[in-house]
Amino acid sequence: MANRLDAVSDSDGAAAAADGRAIMLRSVSMVFGGGSGGVQALQNVDLDVRSGEFVSLIGPSGCGKSTLLRLIGDLLQPSAGTLSVNGKTPRQARLGREYGIVFQQPVLYDWRTVLANVQLPLEVMQVPAAERRSRALELLRLVGLEEFADRYPWQLSGGMQQRVSIARALSFRPAVLLMDEPFGALDEMTRERLNRELLNVWSDTHTAIVFVTHSIAEAVFLSDRVVVMSPRPGRVEAIVSIDLPRPRAAETRDEPRFFELVATVRRHLREVDE
C-alpha cells in the first residue's frame, strides 16, 4: 500500500515518461449481461493517451464513453482486450492510487467541511495529519477556494462544489485524472470559467486527463486530442488533433481555427449518427 505519495508518483511518473504512454487500450470490448440478451457497449476500442496529455471522449448518448472511463479506472472489467495504465493493469493502478476521478455530481460528503472533503483520499492512504492538511490547503489554493476551507458543501454553489471535487481528485497527485462530464450540470458561463480553471490546474499538475463530455466546444477548448465515438456498440470513429496553441484563453474561443475544429468534430459526429 502506498503511504509515501512522492515516492509512488515520481517512480511511476518516470516509468510513464520513459514509456510515453500513460494509458493504453487494445481491442477493448465490453458486453453487459451474458448470453443472448447481452448489450455490447464497446467494441474493439484502441486508444493511447500520453502522459500529461488531455484527451476528450465525445459521442452520442449510449456510445459507451462513460463505460470506457470506468474501464480505465478499474471500476468495471472488460469483456475482452487489454488495458494498461502507467505500464500496469488498471487494477494495480487503482490499488496504487494512481488515478483521481471526478463525476458529474460533486459527490462531496455533507458531514465534512470542504477541507475535510479534499483530505479524504489522503486519509484513505493514511497520510499523516499535518501533511494531509497542508496538501489539501495547497489544492484549495490552486482552485481558488482556500477561504471556504471550513465551510460545508451545502454552503457552496454547484460550480464551487465541483472545484472542491477536482481539488479532492488531485490531492494525492495521481498520474491520471478521469472526468465524467464534470461540468455537465452547470450553466454555460460557469462552465467556460471552470474550463479555464481546469487548464490552469492541469498546467500545474501535468496529469494525463481523460475527459468525457457532450459539449463539442468544451472538448475542443480543453483537449490535445478529441476522440469521437460511434453509438452502440461504441468504437473509435475518429480522432481529431487540436493544434490550438497553449496556454488557451477565453479569446481562443473566438479564433477561426477554433471554429474550424469545432466544425470538424461536428461533422464526424453527424457521420456516426447516421
Place this chain on the structure above:
Amino acid sequence: MAAARLGRRLPVGLALLGLLVAWELVAWLYFTASVPPAFQAGAISGADPSVPADMRVVQTKLPLPHLVLAALVDPSNAGQLWLAGLITLRSAVLGFVVGGAIGFGLALLMAQSRPIERSLLPYAIASQMVPVIALGPIVYSMFKDETVARVLIAAYVTFFPVTINSLKGLRSIDPNALALMTSLAASRAQVYLKLRIPAALPYVFAALKIAATTSVIGAIVVELMGAQQGIGVTILRTQYYGPANAYKLWGAIVVASLLGIIFFQAVAAVERVVLRWQPEFRAEAGG
C-alpha cells in the same frame, strides 16, 4: 438566535396555557354539575365516607388541574412521583442504549450481504407484530427481576426501529460515492467508517428519537404488570384507592409523560450536536 428560539416556543407555550385553562374550566363545570355542594369537600378529600360512589370518582375522571399541580409539588409525594419516575427512566435509558447498540450492530451485519438480510429481516419485522408489551409479564416471570424485565423490554422496542433505519441508511449511498471509494482502493472498513456510517447517522437518529419515547412506555407497562418500584407502580396503586389518590394518579400520569418528553428532547439535543453539519440545524430559518 435565542430570540428566534423563544419565538418558536411561544405559540406552544400559549397553546399549553390555553389548554390548561380550558381543562380547568371544563373540570370545574363537570364537578359542580355532578356533585352537590354538600358533598364537594368530601369528593375532593376522600375523607367523607358518606359521599356516593359515583361522585367520588368524579375527580378521578376529570380532576381539577390546579389540584393535580398541588399534588405534584407536594414534597410528601416526591417519592411516589419523582423518585419513582427516575427509577423507571433509569431502566428505560439502559434498555435504550442496549437496544440501540444491538440494533445498529444487527444492521451492520445485515448490510454485509443480501442473503443475510433476507434471512434476518422477516424476523425483525415479525418480532414487532408480537404485542411486545404483552411479553412484559412473561419476561418478568421468566427473570423474576423487574429491573431486568424493564431493561429487556426497553431494549426490545428500541432495537427494531434502529435496525431498520440503520440498514436503510447504510444502504442508501450514492453509487458514485461508492465508486469514488473504489477508485481510492479504500478498504472495506474505511468505506464503512468514512462513508456508510456517517451517511446512516441521520436515519439512526430518527429511529432513536422514536425509540426514546417507546422505551419509556415499555418500561412503564412492565411495571403495570406488578412491580415494586417505578412510576407505573404508582399508577397501578393509585387507581384503586378512591378520590384521595385521584390527584396522585394524574400526577403520576403527568410525570410518566414528562419522562418520555424529556428523554426525547435529550436525544434530540445529542442529534443537534452530532449532526451539526445538517443545514436544518445551521440555518435556523423560520418554519
Place this chain on the structure above:
Amino acid sequence: MSVVAAGPALERAAPRPVSRRGVRLASWGPPLGILVVLLGAWQVGVFHALFGLREFQLPYPLQIAQALVDRGDVLWRDAVLITGPEALGGLAIGALAGLGAAVVCGGAGWLRRGVLPILASLNSIPIIAISPIAVLWLGFGQPSKIAVVALMTFAPMVVNAFKGLYSIDPAPLELMTALSASPAQVFWKLRLPHALPYIFTALKVGTTLAMIGAVVAEFFNAQRGLGVDLSNNIQVAKMPIAWAAIVAAALVGLVLFGLVSLAERAIIPWHVSFRTQEE
C-alpha cells in the same frame, strides 16, 4: 447534491432471467429455515439451558401448539370478536381523527406552531396509563379499549399526515397556482395524493400500536379478550395458554398489517412499485 440520495445508475443490461419459482424459494427459504432451526432449538431446550429457565417459566413450542389447539375456540372468539375489533375500530377512529386534525392544523399558522407540537407529543405519553380512566368513562367493555387505541394511533397519524399534506415542494404548488386551482382542488388533486404514502406509513405503525393498546388495555380492565386470556393465565401460571394468546395476538396483528398493505397496494400502486426497484 447529497451523497446519500440515490444517484444515477450505471448503464446495465437486462438482468439474467431467473425462474419465478427460483425467486420465491430464494426469498422464502432462508427465513423459513431459520424459523425451523429456532423452533427446533427451543423445543430441545437450548434457550432453557442458556437462561437457566424451567419449564413453568418458558413453555416448549409443542406445548404452546397444544394449547392453541385445546383453547382454539376461545382464542379464536376473543381474537375475532373482541380484541381484533377493538384494535381495528380504534385504529380507524384514531387515523381518521388524526387526519382531520392534520388538515385543520394546516389551516392556520398559529394552529401549526402552537397546537400541532402538543398533538405530536401525545406520542410520548403512555396512553396505556389512561386505560383505567377510560374504563371509568366508558365502562369495562370494548368502547373503553377502542378509545385507548384511538388515542394511541392518533398521534403518529397527525404527524405523518401533516408532513404529507403540507411539506410539498414549491414546484407542484406553483403549478396549481398557475392553473388557478381552488384550495379544495389543491387539496384533493395534490395534497391528499401526496400524503397517501405518509398516511399508510402511519397506518402500519398504527397496527402495531393498536394491538399493543388493545391487549394491554384489557389486562386488568376487561372481562373478555386476548389480554384477559393473557393476564388470567399468567396469574395462574398456565404459561402455554398465555403464550398461545400471544401467538393469537401476533396473528391478528399480522392480519391487520396485511389488510393495510393490501389497501396500500390497491390505492397507491405507483408508490409500492417504486419500492421494489432495488439497487
